[in-house]
Amino acid sequence: MPRSLARLVLGMVLATAVVTVPASVTVPSAEAAxxxxxxxxxxxxxxxxxxxxxxxxxxxxxxxxxxxxxxxxxxxxxxxxxxxxxxxxxxxxxxxxxxxxxxxxxxxxxxxxxxxxxxxxxxxxxVTPCYPTPVPTSVALPAYVHAGQTATGMVTLDCVAKTSLAVSLTSSSSWVSVPGTLTIVAGRRTASFRAVTKAPSTGSLPAFDVTIRATRGRKSAARVMQVRPEIRPFRAGDRFTVNEPVLTPEGTDGWVRGTLRITLDHPAGPGGLDVNGSVIPEGGTWTEATIYHHAYPPDSRVTDHLTIVDSTGNVLVHEDFTYVVHRAPEGP
CATH class of the missing domain: 2.60.40.10 (Immunoglobulins)
Structure with missing residues (x-):
């Protein structure tokens, strides 16, 4: 074989050996690295x-x-x-x-x-429900009740009681009483109770809020209920309010005139009421009367007398009272 041809064959063999990679050799992947x-x-x-x-x-x-x-x-x-x-x-x-x-x-x-x-x-x-035992989660009561009425409330536990449980009840007002202990029987989550409100024997209570709280262990739930004045006819000892009349000139001789509104804190009973000669019909709570004064009072205060009589002639109110008046604004 000529030498030049031998060199060519040898070069081709070497080149093939350089570029040939065994099948068992792989390039490491990014995950493997x-x-x-x-x-x-x-x-x-x-x-x-x-x-x-x-x-x-x-x-x-x-x-x-x-x-x-x-x-x-x-x-x-x-x-x-x-x-x-x-x-x-x-x-x-x-x-x-x-x-x-x-x-x-x-x-x-x-x-x-x-x-x-x-x-x-x-x-x-x-918080884990019912751990270690059921506890009160809510107290249900009506939004309001009138003094002298009874409201029905309900206590709810966070889960069903496996055995009968005692829940303590308290009231924030001496005018509203609840049972000291409420028992929720086994198999139930709720129990109802009565909240009894009292009304004064004379006069009337203003509206107030009372908080009823249910407690078991260290957990408690509460609800606020408003107690409004009792629903009953006006009677001796009850009160009234008046407005502050605006007095306007009446003629040119110094007289002034205004309207006085008298409002009772309880409605008139059967037959109505006589209020200084004006009649408040049954169920009504107010009346208006025209008042006259000669010259505007210098201290803007007027003292008058009020008598309220029921339909049987009983005098329920007989007293002096003072109210404030205002001068009507002058025109342009």
Whole structure:
């Protein structure tokens, strides 16, 4: 073989040997080259009722080349395993996070640690229903009641009572009485009670608010109810109010005139009432009368006399009273 041809054949063989790569040799992938680090720790729910559970997800920065342990830790009242493992070829894993029952709302943390990298998540535990026993959650009452009437209320527990339970009831006013103890029988969540209001023997009570509270252990629920003046006819000892009349000139000789409105705190009874000669019909609460004064009072105050008589001739009010008057604004 000529030498030139031999050199050409040898060069081709060497070139082929350089570019040929055995089939068993592969180029490392980006995943294989990654060294997993702890990326995040997330909770499926950030708030749970005490005694229930949620899940946490641990995520690495890339797929694990081998089974990889991640250390876990949790605050008091929250339970997690000491370690969780990310399987080979995976980048995430989940773990169950359990909580203990609680009587108060509390906040804690779950922590994951891998190769000195720490990730944290906050978990809030709300009050555990029915723990350790059912407690009152609400008190139902009407928005208002008139003095002398009885209102029906209801106490509701946070769950069904397994055995009969006693709930304490209190009233913030001596004018409203409730039973000291209310029993909720086994198998029920509610029980009703009576709130009895009193009315004074004379006069009338102004409207006021009363708070009815139901308590068991350290838990309580309350409701505010308004007590309005009793519904009954006007009687001796009851009161009245008057307006502040505006007096306008009447003629040119110094007389002034206005309208006085007298309002009773209870309606007139059967047959009505005579109020200084004016009649308030049954069920009515006010009357108006025209008043005259010679010259405007210098101190803007007027003293008058009021007599109120019922249909049988009984004098219910017989007294002097003073009211304020105002001068009518002068025209342009």
């Amino acid at each position: 990654c060294r997993p680090a702890l990326q995040s720790l997330t909770l499926a729910r950030g708030t749970v009722a005490g005694g229930t559970s949620t899940t946490a997800t641990v995520r690495l920065t890339c797929r694990a080349p081998r089974r990889t342990p991640v250390q876990l830790w949790a605050s008091t009242g929250i339970r997690v395993p000491a370690y969780v493992y990310v399987a080979r070829g995976r980048s995430t894993t989940t773990v169950t996070v359990r909580t203990s029952p609680t009587t108060v709302r509390s906040s804690g943390r779950v922590k994951a640690v891998h190769r000195q990298v720490v990730r944290r998540a906050t978990l809030v535990r709300t």
